[in-house]
Amino acid sequence: MTALPTIATMVGANRVIRGIAITNPFGDPERSPTGELALRRAIVERALTMLETEVEPGTVWDGAE
Amino acid sequence: MKVVHYLNQFFAGLGGEEAAGTPPQRIEGAVGPGRGLGIDVGATLACGDDYFGEHEDRALTELGRFLDEERPDVLVCGPSFGSGRYGYACGMLAREAARRGIPSVCGMDPESPGVAAAEGAAYIVPTSSNVAGMREALPKLAGLAARLAVGEELGPPEAEGYLPRGLRRNEHAAASGAGRAIDLLLAKLAGDSNTEVAASFDRVPPPPPVADLRDAKLALVTEAGCVPQGNPDGLPTIRARSWLRYSLADEATLAQGRYESVHGGFDVAAANADPNRLVPLDVVRLLQEEGRIGALHDWFYTTTGNGTPVATSVKFGQEIADELKEAGVEAVVLSGT
Numbered sequence: 001m002t003a004l005p006t007i008a009t010m011v012g013a014n015r016v017i018r019g020i021a022i023t024n025p026f027g028d029p030e031r032s033p034t035g036e037l038a039l040r041r042a043i044v045e046r047a048l049t050m051l052e053t054e055v056e057p058g059t060v061w062d063g064a065e
Numbered sequence: 066m067k068v069v070h071y072l073n074q075f076f077a078g079l080g081g082e083e084a085a086g087t088p089p090q091r092i093e094g095a096v097g098p099g100r101g102l103g104i105d106v107g108a109t110l111a112c113g114d115d116y117f118g119e120h121e122d123r124a125l126t127e128l129g130r131f132l133d134e135e136r137p138d139v140l141v142c143g144p145s146f147g148s149g150r151y152g153y154a155c156g157m158l159a160r161e162a163a164r165r166g167i168p169s170v171c172g173m174d175p176e177s178p179g180v181a182a183a184e185g186a187a188y189i190v191p192t193s194s195n196v197a198g199m200r201e202a203l204p205k206l207a208g209l210a211a212r213l214a215v216g217e218e219l220g221p222p223e224a225e226g227y228l229p230r231g232l233r234r235n236e237h238a239a240a241s242g243a244g245r246a247i248d249l250l251l252a253k254l255a256g257d258s259n260t261e262v263a264a265s266f267d268r269v270p271p272p273p274p275v276a277d278l279r280d281a282k283l284a285l286v287t288e289a290g291c292v293p294q295g296n297p298d299g300l301p302t303i304r305a306r307s308w309l310r311y312s313l314a315d316e317a318t319l320a321q322g323r324y325e326s327v328h329g330g331f332d333v334a335a336a337n338a339d340p341n342r343l344v345p346l347d348v349v350r351l352l353q354e355e356g357r358i359g360a361l362h363d364w365f366y367t368t369t370g371n372g373t374p375v376a377t378s379v380k381f382g383q384e385i386a387d388e389l390k391e392a393g394v395e396a397v398v399l400s401g402t
Contacts, residue, residue, distance in 0.1 A: 001398060001399060001400045001401060002400070002401035002402065003118060003119055003402070004118050004149075004150070004153070004401070006121070006153075006182075007149070007153060007178045007182075008401065010178065010181050010182070010266070011178075011181075011266050011375075012266050012267060012268050012269060014269070014270070014271035014272075015271060019400070019401075019402075021115070021119060022085075022115050022118060022119070022150070022331050022402050023115075023331050023332050023333070023334070023335045023336065023402070024335040024336060024342040024343070025289075025342070025343065025400055025401070025402060026341065026342050026343065026344075026345040026348075026400065027335065027339060027341065027342030029335045029338065029342075036339075037347070037348070040341065040342075040345050040347070040348045041348045041351065041352075043345070044345050044348045044349060044352065044398070045352070045357075047398050048278050048283075048352070048357065048358065051274060051275050051278060051396045051398075052274045052275050052276070052277070052278055053274050054271075054273065054274050055271050055274075056271070057268070057270060057271055059271070
């Protein structure tokens with residue numbers, strides 16, 4: 001889970017979720033607290049789905065639709 | 066001879082981490098370290114490390130446009146030393162320059178992700194991991210740049226002082242391959258290990274998916290340097306030699322003021338305002354309550370992924386994985402910055 005997925009896949013990570021930003025992969029200080037919690041929840045749910053999904057090596061998904 | 070120099074926001078004098086989102090810009094002549102190169106720099110291109118990392122295509126397009134306008138004979142990048150984001154940007158820009166037939170010289174720590182990113186497109190002078198190596202690095206970069214700018218072909222890496230680019234030139238060897246292999250083996254037995262072809266990153270095929278996380282144990286691991294407030298065990302901000310483990314048993318969230326990040330590679334203000342932005346415990350607990358995951362491992366694992374040599378990272382990964390396996394963990398959410 002990183003805002004720099006190219007580096008992750010380059011070193012061999014196989015299931016990668018693109019984070020929001022380097023300084024806050026699982027958050028967004030621009031949003032309201034409830035908005036940010038909803039965003040974080042969406043990203044984590046994507047991560048859990050990815051863990052339950054068959055993937056090709058070096059697969060990158062966006063954090064939220 | 067026309068030279069263009071690429072710098073990040075910090076070395077270009079535009080600001081520190083708070084300016085890391087600066088889009089690409091052109092500055093006339095030499096700036097900062099460029100003045101110490103000792104060769105005439107026509108223009109300096111600068112870009113914020115975060116802007117490049119998060120808008121790579123746009124950054125490369127904008128920087129590419131500057132290169133088209135400037136039409137340099139050579140591009141000098143950095144030196145970026147141990148910086149991950151800056152080094153990566155230098156490597157990717159060198160590739161972009163190569164597409165235009167412009168040779169590049171970079172300077173970075175051999176462990177920088179910029180080396181792999183360049184994919185052989187740049188002549189990379191190995192440097193120290195920190196800025197202390199600036200005085201030593203600049204004349205080396207300038208020397209190679211001046212020769213490339215006039216179309217000179219450089220010799221092999223060992224002779225010229227740049228990192229192997231992963232390119233192969235065919236030449237006739239005096240001895241047969243079998244003979245050379247035996248010589249290497251005998252040398253190794255005598256204590257002198259050499260290789261003609263170096264190892265690359267280890268590739269592991271993706272593990273099969275977890276059948277159903279509702280029955281599985283999940284663990285949280287991070288390289289974002291997330292630790293209890295006050296950093297009780299003294300996790301370093303850079304070049305960590307160890308990882309740490311902290312109990313989450315009584316925690317529903319990583320609260321501001323109870324946890325912080327000591328990572329020296331990015332601006333930790335947003336993370337310290339809400340540490341769940343680095344390690345999403347609050348959401349994982351909610352999902353756990355709802356039954357989306359079977360269980361959360363009681364411990365979270367943390368280190369600072371800043372200037373960490375590849376070999377050390379591999380060791381950390383193996384050690385942490387062994388513990389997780391022992392504890393029956395089936396899946397991990399690993400947060401990186």
